[in-house]
Amino acid sequence: MVSCLDEKDDSPLFEAKPAGRERSCRRLAIGSTILGILLILVYRWTHIPTGGKLERFVWIGMFISEIWFGFYYVLTQACCWNPLYYSTFKDRLSHRFEKELPAIDIFVCTADSIMEPPILVVNTILSAMAMDYPQQKLAIFLSDDGASKLMFYGLLEAIEFSKQWIPFCKEFSIQQRSPSAYFSTISVENAGLMDTNNDEITAIRKMYKEMEERIQNAENKNNTHPNHLLSLLQRKGFVDWKFVSSNPNDHRTVLQILNDGRELEQVDDQGSSLPTVVYLAREKSPNHFHNFKAGALNALIRVSSGITNAPIILTLDCDMTVNNSEIAREALCILMDKTGDDVGYVQFPQNFRNTTKNNIYGDFIDISSKFDLQGMNALGGPLYIGTGCFFRRCSIIGKKYVGDSSDLLQWRKEGGIVNTDERISMLEQKSRVYASCTYEQNTLWGKEMGVKYGVIVEDALTGLSIQCNGWKSVWLSPERKGLMGIAPITLTQILVQRKRWSEGWFQIFLSRYNPFLYGNGKIGILLQMAYSSYYLWAPFSVVFLFYVLLSSFALLKGVAAFPQYLVDTIWLCDELGLLDSFDGAIVTGETLIGYWNIQRGWIIMRVVSFLFGFIDTILIKLGITNSAFVVTVKTTDEYVLERYEKEVMDFSPSPPMLNILGIFVTIELFCFIGVIVKMMMMRCTTIILERLFLQFVMNGMMIAVNLPIYNALFFRRDGGSISFSVTLNSLIFAMFSCLLVMFLQ
Ligand SMILES: O=c1ccn([C@@H]2O[C@H](COP(=O)(O)OP(=O)(O)O[C@H]3O[C@H](CO)[C@@H](O)[C@H](O)[C@H]3O)[C@@H](O)[C@H]2O)c(=O)[nH]1
Ligand SMILES: [Mn+2]
Numbered sequence: 229m230v231s232c233l234d235e236k237d238d239s240p241l242f243e244a245k246p247a248g249r250e251r252s253c254r255r256l257a258i259g260s261t262i263l264g265i266l267l268i269l270v271y272r273w274t275h276i277p278t279g280g281k282l283e284r285f286v287w288i289g290m291f292i293s294e295i296w297f298g299f300y301y302v303l304t305q306a307c308c309w310n311p312l313y314y315s316t317f318k319d320r321l322s323h324r325f326e327k328e329l330p331a332i333d334i335f336v337c338t339a340d341s342i343m344e345p346p347i348l349v350v351n352t353i354l355s356a357m358a359m360d361y362p363q364q365k366l367a368i369f370l371s372d373d374g375a376s377k378l379m380f381y382g383l384l385e386a387i388e389f390s391k392q393w394i395p396f397c398k399e400f401s402i403q404q405r406s407p408s409a410y411f412s413t414i415s416v417e418n419a420g421l422m423d424t425n426n427d428e429i430t431a432i433r434k435m436y437k438e439m440e441e442r443i444q445n446a447e448n449k450n451n452t453h454p455n456h457l458l459s460l461l462q463r464k465g466f467v468d469w470k471f472v473s474s475n476p477n478d479h480r481t482v483l484q485i486l487n488d489g490r491e492l493e494q495v496d497d498q499g500s501s502l503p504t505v506v507y508l509a510r511e512k513s514p515n516h517f518h519n520f521k522a523g524a525l526n527a528l529i530r531v532s533s534g535i536t537n538a539p540i541i542l543t544l545d546c547d548m549t550v551n552n553s554e555i556a557r558e559a560l561c562i563l564m565d566k567t568g569d570d571v572g573y574v575q576f577p578q579n580f581r582n583t584t585k586n587n588i589y590g591d592f593i594d595i596s597s598k599f600d601l602q603g604m605n606a607l608g609g610p611l612y613i614g615t616g617c618f619f620r621r622c623s624i625i626g627k628k629y630v631g632d633s634s635d636l637l638q639w640r641k642e643g644g645i646v647n648t649d650e651r652i653s654m655l656e657q658k659s660r661v662y663a664s665c666t667y668e669q670n671t672l673w674g675k676e677m678g679v680k681y682g683v684i685v686e687d688a689l690t691g692l693s694i695q696c697n698g699w700k701s702v703w704l705s706p707e708r709k710g711l712m713g714i715a716p717i718t719l720t721q722i723l724v725q726r727k728r729w730s731e732g733w734f735q736i737f738l739s740r741y742n743p744f745l746y747g748n749g750k751i752g753i754l755l756q757m758a759y760s761s762y763y764l765w766a767p768f769s770v771v772f773l774f775y776v777l778l779s780s781f782a783l784l785k786g787v788a789a790f791p792q793y794l795v796d797t798i799w800l801c802d803e804l805g806l807l808d809s810f811d812g813a814i815v816t817g818e819t820l821i822g823y824w825n826i827q828r829g830w831i832i833m834r835v836v837s838f839l840f841g842f843i844d845t846i847l848i849k850l851g852i853t854n855s856a857f858v859v860t861v862k863t864t865d866e867y868v869l870e871r872y873e874k875e876v877m878d879f880s881p882s883p884p885m886l887n888i889l890g891i892f893v894t895i896e897l898f899c900f901i902g903v904i905v906k907m908m909m910m911r912c913t914t915i916i917l918e919r920l921f922l923q924f925v926m927n928g929m930m931i932a933v934n935l936p937i938y939n940a941l942f943f944r945r946d947g948g949s950i951s952f953s954v955t956l957n958s959l960i961f962a963m964f965s966c967l968l969v970m971f972l973q
Contacts, residue, residue, distance in 0.1 A: 241321050241565035246606065247311040258305045265298040271791065282972075286782045286789050293775040300768060306757035307603030314605065314704050316561035318554060325564060331365040331538035332556055332618075335528045337521055338546035339373040343861045346382030347408070347443050348547055348714075353383065355406035355550035356542075357390045357503045358397045360557065363496075364489045367504035367536040371524040375476040375509035380484075382443050383507050387487055389439050390503075391496040396432050397553070403708060406549035407436045409581060477518075481663045482509040483531065485652050504536055510663035518665075519674060520857035521614075522686035526678040529625060530662035535655060541624060545615040545713060547862050551579070552708040559618035562702050571609075572623030572699025573691070576616035576706075577601070580715035587822040588875045589722050590829020591715060594816045600758065601703050607755040609701030611762070612691030616711040623699050624690070626677045682739065684857045685732030689741055692759060696750040714862050717869070718878040718948075723837050723885065725860045730833075730841030734766035738849060766845060769838035773892070776930065780899040781969045783923040786906070790922040828933050835892045836885055871948045877936050882951035890950065890958030891965075893937050896930045898966045903927075 272291040277283040334356045338349050353368055372379045389407075397405055404410040411433055487494050489504035496502055510527040512518060519526075525543065532538070540563065542556070552558070559574040577597040601610040661667060668674065674681035680689040695701065704710075716722040740746060743756040743763070782789045818826065847853045864872075871878045879886060903924065907913045917924060931938070940950045941958060 237324060238566070239320055240317070240567065241324075241561040242314055242316045242568065244605070245313045245315070247313065251311060254308050254311070258308060262298075262302065262305075265294075265301060269294060269298060275791065280787075282785070282787055286778060286787050289778050290775065290789050293771050293778075296768075296771045297775075300761065300764065303757045303761040303764070304600070306607065306754040306761070307600040309603070309754060310606040311599075311603050312605035313602070314562065314702055316558050316704070316706070318557045318561060321557055321561050321564065325560075329362060329365060329560065330540050330564075331367065331536060332361065332540045332542055333367045333369060333528075333532045333536055333538040333621075334542045334544060335369050335371065335525060335532070336544045336546055337371045337373070337524050337528075338379060339521070339524075339859050341372075341374045341376035341379050343859050343863060344374075344546050345863055346376070346379045346447070347440055348862060349379060350382045350386045350389075350439075350443065351406040351408045352544060352546055352549050353386045353505075354390055354393055355404075355409075356544065357386070357505070358394045358405040358553070359550055359555070360398075360553040363394060363503050364501040365538075367489060367506065367532065367538060369506045369508060369528050369532050371528050372482075372507065372509045373476070373512075373518075373521075373524055375479055375482060375512070378443075378447055380482075380507055381446055383486060383505065385439050385443060387494065387502065387505055389435065391494070392432055392435060394496050394502070395498045395500075396428065400428075401553075403553050404549075404551055405553050406551075406712075407432075408440075409549055409551070409712065411436065476509075477512045478514055479509070479512055481511040481660045482507065483656050483660045483663060485535065485656055488652055506531070506535060508663060511665045513665050516665040519681045520684065520686070522674065522679040522681050522690075525686070526668070526673050527663040529621075529678050530667070531659045533621075534659040534662060537621070539621050541619045541621055543615060543617050543619070544711070548578075548615045548711045548713040549581075550710070551581075551712040552706055552710045555616075555706070555710040556618070558704055558706050558710070562704065563618065563620065568702075570698070570700050571620075571702050572694045572697075573609075573612060573617050573619045574702045574704050575601075575610050575613060575618075575691075576704055576710035578613060578616060579709045579712050581712040582714055582717065582872075584872065584875050585822070586819050586875055587825050587829075588872070588877060589716070589719060590822075590825035590827065590832075591722065592826055592829060593715075594818075595826070597705070598816050600761070602705065604755065604758050605703050607758055608695055608751050609755075610691070610703040611759060612687045612694070612701070614685075614687035615713065623694050623697070624678065626672075626693070626697065680741075683732045683735040684728055684855045685736070688733060688759075688762070689736055692736070692741060692743060692747070695755070696747055698750070716860055717864055717872040718880060719832070720879070720881065720883055720886075721861050723832070723883075724858050726833050726837035727841045727844075727885075728855075728858060730765040730769075730838040731844050731855060733763040734841060734845045735848065735855070737763035738845065765833075766838050766842035769834040769842055772834045773839065776926075777892075777895065779923050780896055780927050780930075781966075783920055783927055784899045784902045784966065784969060785972070786903075786916065786920065788919050788923075792918065792921065824933065828936070831930070831933065832889060832937075836889050839888065840885055867947055871946075876946075876948060877940065878948035879940050879950045880948050882954055886950060886954050887957050887961075889937065890941055890954045891961045893930075893934050893941070894958040894962035895965060896927060896934070897938065898962050900927050900931055902966065902970075 269291075272287070272294065275287075276291075277287050336349065336352055336356065338344050349370070353370065356368055357363070357366065359366065370379075370383055393407060396402070402410060404413060414429065484507045485504070486507055487502055487505040489501050494502050508528065508531055510518075510524060518524075529541070532541075540556075540560070542559075555576060559576075562568045562571055562574050578593065580593075583591075601613075604610040671677070679686050680693055683689050691701065716725055736742070737760065743751070743759045747756045747759075779789045844853060844855060848855055868878055868880070903916065903920070907916050910916075937950075940948070941955050944950075
């Protein structure tokens, strides 16, 4: 390795490597698949049946769906065309810039102290405070849309604990800077460390446990606060809290600078300064619409600009803890390099610390990350995915890109310094207006400035508009995972989350921000395609349902939906996602069962989440409903957790939207049974099988892949199964529609 001192001062801080051989292989695969698709479409076109009406209808229906699938396939492959991998040289960064590293404002959003318990958020905050970075240059801004006193109290506890935690992390070079995550992995990861420093670890662990207990007690009994915090509480006072009723949606702004990193009033055990910590619950009133997380982020952008105004902003969800202590340095290698001047944000992947071995809900996020989002690097860069993203303040505020390379150093001088003349309370006073309900009236906030309003996936829309303002973005995936969050652990949680995503994305597609229109001339066509492949999840569901049901009903009727050629098997499998992402699954280290689960995951998402996302989007367009940001639950009861750990699918609490899944799988089952009965009665197995082979296989596969759903519908009796009313509805509706089809002429 070259020593730092030998480096010339303009040696690059990062490197972007195209994938050589891999790229050729992918292109070959894409090319041949597209060729296959075209051949199939030509075959469909030239072989439209001339006979019965029903035969024609089925054939043309399948044909139209396949045109869509083919089109969609092309969209998705834009990402795979030219993978580009970034790597960084952190030693060069510290050699050259250690003293001038820019200040960073870290935004953590939370919304509900029941669904997102304070101890979880406290861990996120501690992990960010303890990052490997000059602590006096860090500022944590917590936005609490739940306006919870408990959360506020948790934040005070976090500051106290950080005085021991930060020096501890530094002394032992701990990577995992969330205490709870660290203590749960410690025995495995740091066995050696354990031996020699047992005492210190035991002591800090005990301290953490006590804090955890105090926070939990406060939750349970609304307890009084422990002595060592009383003085702090008295001094800071719950001034603002006096005006907060129990209603989190109707209160004035609560803004408190709990620690000012530059004042050195609070230091850690080693005498070093702590990061600045600010609590914000923006003003809420029933007369104003608050734009969910987007509104919270914009309030944070403004409030922080009055306090620290750091040139770099990191956004974190309340469950995203720092897992790689050097992420800030990783990101700055890109943002501070002179060739990175046009990079508006650096996005880290979302990783989860609670995944199970076989990916029980078949979540495809990992595969998306490794392929699609990674693949966007060469096209201009990935979407912003809401968490784990380092922005230049000016890119997110929305100043048009001017290409001035000195920008970052300039801000560094301005940012990160509180005017010492201003007392903290004056500063609070001044900044409070930025978080008021009315501040944004008649401004460009949410439109041209800051995080964009109007859709419930503020992240995707904001990323797109930053791109369209001329910035690039980078997907950075260091070997040691940057951040770790909590993945949904029941089917309902994941269904609700994916419905929100598919709905928000489709809203973007139908809005004036449609990437093909809005991005026209601003971002490349491949990037427009890549983004659209996500934005079209919702309508995909409709075609998917139509295709699968048409083929199954046709099977029941004895009408052929496919020609009798083997080549279609491959095509068919591809479309059903049965071969979908096999290479992806292998590369991301999925087990075979995990791969199988991913196939089910896609089916369930399409049948339920994306379908409801689609319907809701249409209703919103028609002005019939409004969308809401339903927060993903991040707590759990012990039975749910037990099922999750055993990898048993959990359908509780069986929400009404499960009806559609039940009906779908039951129809599939009835069609399959129907055709078998028919074969036995008519003794014409071979004829039926010959003509309808592919449909038969497809139907059979659907049933095989969905076995856990049948189990929950008809056999399971535990708390995680599907409720009886859903089972009943499924049977009735499926029976009714199969009978209807059978008597159709
Ligand atoms: O009115 C709200 C609603 C949500 N949140 C916060 O937003 C974050 C994300 O919410 P979560 O329920 O965890 O949603 P996910 O689906 O897991 O989030 C993904 O998708 C969201 C967009 O739908 C992005 O905002 C997130 O960053 C991204 O991780 C959480 O910290 C919430 O506390 C708010 O601050 N205010
Ligand atoms: Mn989340």
